[in-house]
Amino acid sequence: MSLHKDYLDVPGTIIFDAEQSRKGYHLNQFCMSLMKAENRERFKADEMAYLNEWPMTQEQKNAVLARDLNRCMATGGNIYFLAKIGATDGKSFQQMAGSMTGMTEDEYRAMMLAGGRSVEGNRFVGEDGDAQAQHQPQGQSSQKGKR
Amino acid sequence: MAKITASVFTSHVPAIGAAIDLGKTTEPYWQPLFKGYEWSKQWLKDNPPDVVILVFNDHATAFSLDMIPTFAIGTAEAYQPADEGWGPRPVPVVQGHAELAAHIAHSVIQQDFDLTIVNKMDVDHGLTVPLSLMCGQPEAWPCPVIPFAVNVVQYPVPSGQRCFNLGKAIRKAVESYDENLNVQIWGTGGMSHQLQGPRAGLINPVFDNAFLDQLISDPAALAAKPHIDYVREAGSEGIELVMWLIARGAMSDVAYDAADLDAAKAHSVKVKHRFYHVPASNTAVGHLILENS
Numbered sequence: 001m002s003l004h005k006d007y008l009d010v011p012g013t014i015i016f017d018a019e020q021s022r023k024g025y026h027l028n029q030f031c032m033s034l035m036k037a038e039n040r041e042r043f044k045a046d047e048m049a050y051l052n053e054w055p056m057t058q059e060q061k062n063a064v065l066a067r068d069l070n071r072c073m074a075t076g077g078n079i080y081f082l083a084k085i086g087a088t089d090g091k092s093f094q095q096m097a098g099s100m101t102g103m104t105e106d107e108y109r110a111m112m113l114a115g116g117r118s119v120e121g122n123r124f125v126g127e128d129g130d131a132q133a134q135h136q137p138q139g140q141s142s143q144k145g146k147r
Numbered sequence: 148m149a150k151i152t153a154s155v156f157t158s159h160v161p162a163i164g165a166a167i168d169l170g171k172t173t174e175p176y177w178q179p180l181f182k183g184y185e186w187s188k189q190w191l192k193d194n195p196p197d198v199v200i201l202v203f204n205d206h207a208t209a210f211s212l213d214m215i216p217t218f219a220i221g222t223a224e225a226y227q228p229a230d231e232g233w234g235p236r237p238v239p240v241v242q243g244h245a246e247l248a249a250h251i252a253h254s255v256i257q258q259d260f261d262l263t264i265v266n267k268m269d270v271d272h273g274l275t276v277p278l279s280l281m282c283g284q285p286e287a288w289p290c291p292v293i294p295f296a297v298n299v300v301q302y303p304v305p306s307g308q309r310c311f312n313l314g315k316a317i318r319k320a321v322e323s324y325d326e327n328l329n330v331q332i333w334g335t336g337g338m339s340h341q342l343q344g345p346r347a348g349l350i351n352p353v354f355d356n357a358f359l360d361q362l363i364s365d366p367a368a369l370a371a372k373p374h375i376d377y378v379r380e381a382g383s384e385g386i387e388l389v390m391w392l393i394a395r396g397a398m399s400d401v402a403y404d405a406a407d408l409d410a411a412k413a414h415s416v417k418v419k420h421r422f423y424h425v426p427a428s429n430t431a432v433g434h435l436i437l438e439n440s
Contacts, residue, residue: 006375007302012346013383017302025212032211035232070344079343079384080207080300087232093161094428097347108348112426116339116350123379131346138345 009124012131016078024076027064030054031081040088069100102137149247149321149328153194153419154394155187156362156435157280159203159335161272162428164236167279180432183422184280187436190419191281191289194438196331198244199292200251200317202393203273203335204299206231209265215301216263218313220255221294222248229269238275238284244291247324251293254320260313270294277335280434299336299387303374310389311370314396315403334394336387338423339380340430349382350431356423358388359433363418366395384430399439415440 007015014020021028030051033039043050051061063071064085072082079096086096098108111117121129130138163180166172172181208229210216226241252264274294282289295317298304305313314332321330338358341349358381361369370392377386395401402411422434 007378010346010379010383012344013341013378014344015302015378015383016300021212021301028207028212032207035208035230037230037234040232073343078207078300081212084207084232092165092428093342097342097429100344100347102345111348112350112429115352115425116429116431117341117346117348119349119351119354119380122346122349131344131349133345136345 011122011125011127011129011133012136014073020076021078022076024060024078026054026056027060027072027075027077028081030056030064031077031084034084034088043088067099069096073100101139103139107139149324149326149330151318151321151330151332151397151399151439152196153331153436153438154398155277155281155331155333156391156394156433156437157277157333157335158337158427158430158432158434159273159276160427160430160432161231161276163432164272164276164279165233167284168237180424180427183424183432183434186420187281187434188283190436195329196290197328198247198290198330200295200321200330200332201274201277201292201335202295202297202333202390203277204387204390205296206271206273207300208271209268209296210298212301215298216265216296217298217305218260219263219265219268219296220248220252221265221268221296222252223266223268226268226270226274226292226294228275229271231271236272236275238279239287241270241274241278241288241294242291244293247321247328247330248293250324251317251320254323255313255316258316258319260316265294265296268294268296273335277333295393297390297393299390304386304389306374307370307372307389307392310392311366311396311401314393314398315401317393318397318399318401319403321397332394332397334391336390337381337385338388338431338433339382339385341382342384342429346382348429350425351380351382351385352423352425352431354380354385355431355433359421359423359435362391362395362435363416363437366392366401370396395437398437
């Protein structure tokens, strides 16, 4: 009998469950290693060489190099682990979270100051809220291609 | 005997810790948030506990993916503030209460909860930010703390019902400890927030305030709320709120079992303080102090 996963129809969201955790084990453990100052230095000195010490997939390595946190999540990353990459880069949680929306840092900060993202239209895949696939990426970056 | 006298509920946003450590608490962005905790700091001074049981979650700090305990109790003498990647927070070492913690572990495991016993653990912002919010920046924390870590990182996390029942078991454990101790239990994490994906930044004040209302007035019904409601309404990281049900379940107006209902009804819980603010970084901040009458 298959498992019941009632969280798969939440838009713009990947729930870090046991299956994701299995896929992302080495990616997340690489992130953990960045909690040691000497490892942060080694990673910054030669990112690819450091990543090659971990049995991660090429897609995971590329996602880390590109700091594409959505791709990291899709390949099994978890935000609390991925945050160690952001910390190594001197980024805050707000900068990391914002980077996954496509918004600029200022746009994301302004949204939060205005009360955050509304849940309306963002509960189920198929509604019309700003987190839905048809509205990505968000913010000014999405306007560039349309002009 | 030892007795749980009060419960404290608060978010534990890492940026709040950074704001305190970097002296930014009076800046316009942060001032309204810290104002909401001024009363609480005085209350804690006026009602000093002998021990705090602090329910929190580790954020990939002490626990990597090598081992993921659902519930873990700290029975160590002391806990160092962790380096989460930005360097350790400049806060005091957390002193434990090994004797009471060992007693609780023994009693709660016998009540059918499988606790992992931890004798070595660094503590991250999940534990130190609530201490900073309630105590400010002292040379030493005012009392020993028993860290109680809950997995809310890898799904499935424990259900609200299980957390609520665990709170009852913790109360029973505390009340079977011979020494007269004034114990507080703090539930932390939440409120609505999502830190990932295109839906990052989700805030739902309607959900949050309804949660606070029900946590006060009808926690047994709130405990039945399924995980998916938290994820859908309060964001993927809003699931941290299940930890508040552990602290709430330990209050004396909650019946341990059906035979205990009348005794529980004789008690009532007083709401001493309630505060809600948006935003702190990515998060809605909620705060509540309840006292047993």
